[in-house]
Amino acid sequence: MYRYDEFDETIVRERVKQFRGQVARRLSGELTEEQFKPLRLMNGLYLQLHAYMLRVAIPYGVLSSRQLRRLAHVARRYDKGYGHFTTRQNIQYNWPALVDVPDILDALADVEMHAIQTSGNCIRNVTSDQYAGAAADEVEDPRPWCEIIRQWSTFHPEFSYLPRKFKIAVTASPHDRAAVKVHDIGLILKKGEGGKTGFEVIVGGGLGRTPYIGHTIRDFLPKEHILSYLEAIMRVYNLNGRRDNLFKSRIKILVNTEGPENFRDQVEAEWEKIRDCDIDIPREEIERIKRYFAPPAFEALPGESASFEAARARDAGFDRWVRVNVVAHKVPGYAIANVSLKEPGRPPGDATAEQMEAVADLGERFSFDEIRVTHEQNLCLPHVRKDDLYAVYQALKEAGLAAANVGLASDIIACPGLDYCDLANARSIPIAQALAERFAASGEEEDLGELKINISGCINACGHHHIGHIGILGVDKKGEEFYQITLGGSGAEDASLGEIAGRGLSSSEVVDAVERLARFYKRERREGERFLDAYRRLGHDAFKGAIYADA
Amino acid sequence: MPTLKLKDGVLTVSADRPETEITLEAWRAGARPEGGRFALVLPNDVDVAEAAEALARVDAVILHFPVFKDGRAYSQARLLRERYGYRGEIRARGEVLRDQVLFMARAGFDAFEAAEKDAPGFAEALSEFSVVYQSAADGALPAWRRRAAARAAAA
Ligand code: SF4
Numbered sequence: 001m002y003r004y005d006e007f008d009e010t011i012v013r014e015r016v017k018q019f020r021g022q023v024a025r026r027l028s029g030e031l032t033e034e035q036f037k038p039l040r041l042m043n044g045l046y047l048q049l050h051a052y053m054l055r056v057a058i059p060y061g062v063l064s065s066r067q068l069r070r071l072a073h074v075a076r077r078y079d080k081g082y083g084h085f086t087t088r089q090n091i092q093y094n095w096p097a098l099v100d101v102p103d104i105l106d107a108l109a110d111v112e113m114h115a116i117q118t119s120g121n122c123i124r125n126v127t128s129d130q131y132a133g134a135a136a137d138e139v140e141d142p143r144p145w146c147e148i149i150r151q152w153s154t155f156h157p158e159f160s161y162l163p164r165k166f167k168i169a170v171t172a173s174p175h176d177r178a179a180v181k182v183h184d185i186g187l188i189l190k191k192g193e194g195g196k197t198g199f200e201v202i203v204g205g206g207l208g209r210t211p212y213i214g215h216t217i218r219d220f221l222p223k224e225h226i227l228s229y230l231e232a233i234m235r236v237y238n239l240n241g242r243r244d245n246l247f248k249s250r251i252k253i254l255v256n257t258e259g260p261e262n263f264r265d266q267v268e269a270e271w272e273k274i275r276d277c278d279i280d281i282p283r284e285e286i287e288r289i290k291r292y293f294a295p296p297a298f299e300a301l302p303g304e305s306a307s308f309e310a311a312r313a314r315d316a317g318f319d320r321w322v323r324v325n326v327v328a329h330k331v332p333g334y335a336i337a338n339v340s341l342k343e344p345g346r347p348p349g350d351a352t353a354e355q356m357e358a359v360a361d362l363g364e365r366f367s368f369d370e371i372r373v374t375h376e377q378n379l380c381l382p383h384v385r386k387d388d389l390y391a392v393y394q395a396l397k398e399a400g401l402a403a404a405n406v407g408l409a410s411d412i413i414a415c416p417g418l419d420y421c422d423l424a425n426a427r428s429i430p431i432a433q434a435l436a437e438r439f440a441a442s443g444e445e446e447d448l449g450e451l452k453i454n455i456s457g458c459i460n461a462c463g464h465h466h467i468g469h470i471g472i473l474g475v476d477k478k479g480e481e482f483y484q485i486t487l488g489g490s491g492a493e494d495a496s497l498g499e500i501a502g503r504g505l506s507s508s509e510v511v512d513a514v515e516r517l518a519r520f521y522k523r524e525r526r527e528g529e530r531f532l533d534a535y536r537r538l539g540h541d542a543f544k545g546a547i548y549a550d551a
Numbered sequence: 552m553p554t555l556k557l558k559d560g561v562l563t564v565s566a567d568r569p570e571t572e573i574t575l576e577a578w579r580a581g582a583r584p585e586g587g588r589f590a591l592v593l594p595n596d597v598d599v600a601e602a603a604e605a606l607a608r609v610d611a612v613i614l615h616f617p618v619f620k621d622g623r624a625y626s627q628a629r630l631l632r633e634r635y636g637y638r639g640e641i642r643a644r645g646e647v648l649r650d651q652v653l654f655m656a657r658a659g660f661d662a663f664e665a666a667e668k669d670a671p672g673f674a675e676a677l678s679e680f681s682v683v684y685q686s687a688a689d690g691a692l693p694a695w696r697r698r699a700a701a702r703a704a705a706a
Contacts, residue, residue, distance in 0.1 A: 243621055
C-alpha cells in the first residue's frame, strides 16, 4: 500500500498544526462557534446532537495493521471505546472532546492518516472496490489511481469551495462493488482498443433527495489523462453548478438540467484547452505510485487445501461462514475473507477497540498486513491463505466478529439516524437491529440469498435506501416516526433506483412488512433467482401487495 | 477598507485605491479609460472570456466572493492567469477571510480587500503550507515535480 514520503508527511503535519491553531483560537474565545464552524468542517469535525463527531479518512478503504491499531487506540483513549465505519469507507468517532482533537490528529498523522476533506463542499475521500488487488475479475488494480486522485484533490485551490460536496468512486471490475453509478463521478477502469486500459467516465449520479443514476460522458479516456479530465469536469461544475439552493447544488442537478450531452460537450471543450497544461502527472510518477501497490509475495499454492476442507466438514459454523463471507481470490490457494460488522443486535458498522485490534492482528498474521473497509460497513482481509481460514475464523469468533451474513438480509446498511443525527426524522439503528435479529433467528437467511436492505433516517439518504433491494426511509408524520419502503434498488453494475411502495409504516409494522416481502419472494422465486431479479420479473405491484398482505 | 497586496511572497498594506472602477457593462457600452489607473469589476457569474479584450487595458481585475463559500472566483482567477495570460492585479472583494487566502493566492489572486488588522493573520495563513500537490496559477511546484527533482539530484 502507499507510504508517505517527506512531501505527503509535511502536508499532513502542517494541516494538524494549522488546525491546532484554529482550535486554540476557538477555545480562547477569539473565534465564535459560528466563525469556527467552517474551519472545523474542513477537517471532518461536526457538532452533532450530543457531542462533536470526528470523521477520519481511510483513503479508498485501505488500512495497514498499524493504522487499524491506531484507530483502536483513538477509540479507547479519546472516545467511548468504539468507532463507526461508514459507507464512505471512513471511520467516525462520536464522542471526542474538542480540546483533544488536535492530539487525535497528531496520533493519526503518526500512521499516515488524517481527517482532511472528510466534510465540506470539496472533493471527499475517494472510494473504491474493497477487493482491489485481490479480485479475480479486475482489469487492473484501481488503488494507484485512487491515490493519484487523492493527491491531486487534496487542498485543491480551485475546488475547495464547490457548490456542494463531491464524491468520486473508482472500480476496475465488471462487477461493480464501489457503486460508481451513484457517485458525482464514477470511474470504471476497462480495456479499450489495442488492449490499453482507460476510464469510462460517469457523471451526475447520486442519492439524497433527488436520486439519479449517473450518465457516461466518455466511454474511454486514456488513463494518463485522468487528472486533466477530472479538472475539466470540476471547473464546469464549479462555475455553473447552482449555489442558490442547497438541494439543487449537486452536480447531478447540473448534468440533468443541462442534459448529459450538453454537459459532456462543455467538459470536452474545457478539456481540449487544458489537457496539455501540466495537470496530468508524468509516467514516472504514475509508476512510482504503482510500485507501492505491487502484489504481495503470494506463495505458489495448490488451489485446494485439504486442511481447509477438513475443517469445513468438521465445523458447520465455519462451513457456513465460508459459504457466506469468503470470496474467491485471483491467486490459487488464497481467499478473500469478509469480516461482518453486522452482528445481529449491534449497531451496523460499529467496532470496539478490542475488535479492531483483533482484526489488525489477523491482518498482520494472515493477510500481508492489509485490511479493507467496505462501503457496506464491513471489514475485509483481502489475502488469506485457504490453509489459514480456519484460524482466522476462530479468532474472529472469539472477538464476536464471525457473523456469517455478508450480503444477506441481516447485513444491513443503516445511517446513524435519530440516535445521533439532528436531521433525522426517525431512528435507523433500532430498525436495523430488529430486522437483523428477526432474520438471523429465522434460520432462513442464507436460503434467501443476496438481499440488500438499506435504511436512512431522513431524505438525505445517508443509508442509501434508494439502492437497497429493500430500502427503508424514515419520515416524519405529525411528529411521529414513520417508515416508507422502497423496492428494487441496486447500486451495482445493474444500477436502479428503488420505487416507493405505499404508505408509511410504524416501526413495529415495518419489520413485519420486510419479513412478508422476504416470504413472498421465497414463495415466488425461480431456481437461482435473487430477490432483485424476482422483483424485476414479477413487477412492483406484486411485491407492493405483499407488504400489506396480512395488514 | 485597505487592500493587502501580495508580491514575491510578501504581504503589504496599501491604504489608497488609485484605480477608477469600471463595470463590464460600461466596458461593453464603449466606456474606455483614458489615462489614470483602471480596475475592471467582474461579478462571479460571468464568463471571463467576455472580459478578454478588456484585459490589456486595465491595471486590475476585481473578482467577487459574495460569501466565502461561493468559490466561483477561484476558477475565474485561474482562467484569467492561465488562459488569458493576464499579468495585472487580481483582487478579491467580498467575504475575504484568512482561511481562504492561500487558496486565493494559488488561484492567481495577488490583492485582497481586507482590514489592516487582518494582515498578520493573512500572512501566517499564506505560509502555513510548504508543499502542494497540484500546479495552479501561483507557479508553486507540485509535489510530483519536487520528487522528480529530488530523484534527479540523487542520481
Ligand atoms: S440520512 Fe438523514 S438521519 Fe440519516 S445520517 Fe443522513 S442526515 Fe442523518
